[in-house]
Amino acid sequence: MKTQQETNDQTSATCPACGLLCDDLILNQTSPLAVKNACPKGIEFFERSFSANINVSPSIDGKPSDLASAVKKATEILQQSKSALFAGLGTEVQGMRAVIRLAKKTNATLDHLHSESSIRNTLALQNGGWLTTTLAEVKNRADVILAIGTDITSSHPRFFEKLVWNTESLFDKPTPEVIYIGAPAEKTKAGTAPDGKAPTTITADPNHLPEIVNTLSALLCKKKIHAQTAGSVALSELVSVVEKLKNAKYAVIVWSASSFKFSHAELTIQSIVQLINQLNETTRAAGLPLNSGDGDYSVNNASAWLSGYPTRSRFKNGRADYDSFHFSTKKQHNIADALLWISTFNPHEPPISHCPTIVIGHPDTKFERTPDVFIPVGIPGVDHTGLMFRMDSSITLPLKALQETQLPSLGEVIKQLETALSNTQAAKVKTA
Ligand code: SF4
Structure with a gap:
């Protein structure tokens, strides 16, 4: 329609x-x-x-091949593998369903390319839960938006246009007041309201955010602070932020785990979560973690409901195990005996690995080291349909196929791999 x-x-x-x-x-x-x-x-x-090259063919050791031969070679690699790593995982829900089926059959370890960021949120969530909001709630209720360490629009460009400067909302609420702490100053103009009201911008070194967030919490709990500054920010500025949060009817605190580059950033996210909990003792407040992209939330959500765990999981005889530290790509790619790299939205290159490498990915992917097998696939939302979680994980939206393509989808390729693996297995049993 x-x-x-x-x-x-x-x-x-x-x-x-x-x-x-x-x-x-x-x-x-x-x-x-x-x-x-x-x-x-x-x-x-x-x-x-x-403009991606939809006529690119699969290849084996860099030489053009047909899909059947590439699938056969990839099957051999997976067949011989005892500790395969499936990494990248740039896909949507249906693609991830297929990936999990294959991982169960091959006892593979799973990790997403942005998990170095998203794991910080996962660890905070696992530690004690959190209170987050939806985009609809931001649009309809938020009257103060505090962005910590992010300007928001660099990663989510229409955030203000769609959710903050909207004139229609279900409830009669004022235009939200926007406060930035530790965001790149030159990018905070996006937080200027249509009536010209500039955001409150508190300049701070992002590495000082742990100290700043903990000071906000301490101030909220009426703890005495004798210092005049926290993380080089004047205490008076932080007192003013706390007053605005306390007086808000619905404050939303936004952060981006990928912009927290300091070590143990999960502890700072935990502190933000505690700040939100404290605010809810007297008013309403909620968090909004920004995602990193390449289907990270779709992949983690699909993984969690199918296996009980987000990525950084490993299958053994059909059961999933989880280790947020040891099952990372960084730890695994040099000890795995096969790497399957998946990146369908963007032409992200796989890490250089000593082990046989299969790439199922964007047709324009370039390689520093030629993989053993490359199978180009269509892009979800352009060449194929798909299903994707929005950043608030509250709804999934359908992605359309917008053009005709010869390229298979990730799901179709994985189905062929599964069939080939089953056939080889059946042939082995027969011979035995
Ligand atoms: S979904 Fe697309 S159009 Fe909308 S803000 Fe993000 S990048 Fe821009």
């Missing part, structure tokens, strides 16, 4: 380029490509995706 804005030459689309998953995009069906309503990041994603 066409929306009001669509014509015969146009189609609506959902953008998978960031966790906001804007579903109000309108694309031209005919050349040249034009994308209405998208931000520059979304336009770049669609331009790159539509």
Whole structure:
């Protein structure tokens, strides 16, 4: 069904380029490509995706091959492997379902390419739970937005346009007050309201955020602080932030785990969670962690409901085990005996590994070291349908197939791998 804005030459689309998953995009069906309503990041994603080389063929040791031969070679590698690592995992829900089926059959370890960031959130969540909000709640209720260590729009460009400067909300609420702490100062202009009201910007070294967040908590608990500054920020500025949070009817605290580059950042996220809990003793407040991309939330959610664990999990005889430290790509890629690298949204290169490497990925992927097998696949939301979790994990949105392609989807390739593995297994049993 066409929306009001669509014509015969146009189609609506959902953008998978960031966790906001804007579903109000309108694309031209005919050349040249034009994308209405998208931000520059979304336009770049669609331009790159539509100009990707869909005629690229699979390859074995860098030499062009057909799909059947590439699947056969990949099957041999997985067959011989006893400790395969499935990494990258840049895919959506249906792709991840297929990946998990294959991991169960091959006793593989699973890790997402952005898990160095997302694990910080997972550890904080596992430690004591957290109170987070949805995008609808931000739109309808938030009256103060505190962004810690992030300008928000660099990673989620339409955040303010869609959720903060909206004139329509279910409840009569004022335009939210925006406060930044430790965000890159030159990027905080995005927090300026349409009426020209500038955000409150507290400049701070991001490495001092642990101290600053703990000071906010201490101030909220009415602890006496004798220092004049915390993390080089004047105490008076932090007192003023605490007052705004206390007086808010619905404060939302936003952070991006990928911008917390200091060690043990999960402890700072835990402190943010505690700050939110304390605020809820007298008013309402909630957190909003920004995701890193490449389907990280879709992959973790699908993994959690299918196996009981997010990624950094390992299958053994059909059962999943979990180790947030040892099952990371960094720890595993040099001890695994086979690497399957998956990246379907973006042409991310696999890490250089000593072991046989299979890549199922974006057709434009370039390699520093030629993998043993490369199987190019279509891009979800452009070449194939898919299902993706929004950054608040409250809903999934369907991704459309917007063009015809010869390239198989990740799910189709994995199905062929599963069939080939089962056939080899059956042949072995027969011979025995
Ligand atoms: S804000 Fe995110 S989802 Fe929306 S158009 Fe931009 S990149 Fe795409």
